[in-house]
Amino acid sequence: MKTNFDSYLEEQLKNTDFAARFAKAGEAWDIAVQIAALRQEAGLSQRELARKLKTSQQQISRLESPSYEGHSLSMLRRVAHTLGAEVHVVLERSPRRRLAVAPDLSRRLVRHSLGDGGSGFA
DSSP: OOOHHHHHHHHHTTSHHHHHHHHHHHHHHHHHHHHHHHHHHTTOOHHHHHHHHTSOHHHHHHHTOTTOOOOOHHHHHHHHHHTTOOOOOOOOOOTTOOOOOOHHHHHHHHHHHTTOSOSSOO
């Protein structure tokens, strides 16, 4: 059964800017939930995890906040290591977006990646 909110969200997601912001918020939410779940599975409070990481309880609280978008890869690795987990980062090209690289740079990157000379991109 579709609610009024479902209909509203479906309509809003047709706007590409809104859809991008919505997806980004979902990613932050996923990270926050995973950190909190791993910490709880380890039987640690935020304060105890902070002590192990030599950081503050407030920093752990930020990492577990769905609205926080300042996660650094190094901090995520530290948290994961302490909680017996691993960090996996996947970069995928969006089917809706094209690479925004100047055509001449794009050709040089392709030529370089195919082994066509030099030690740099140009």
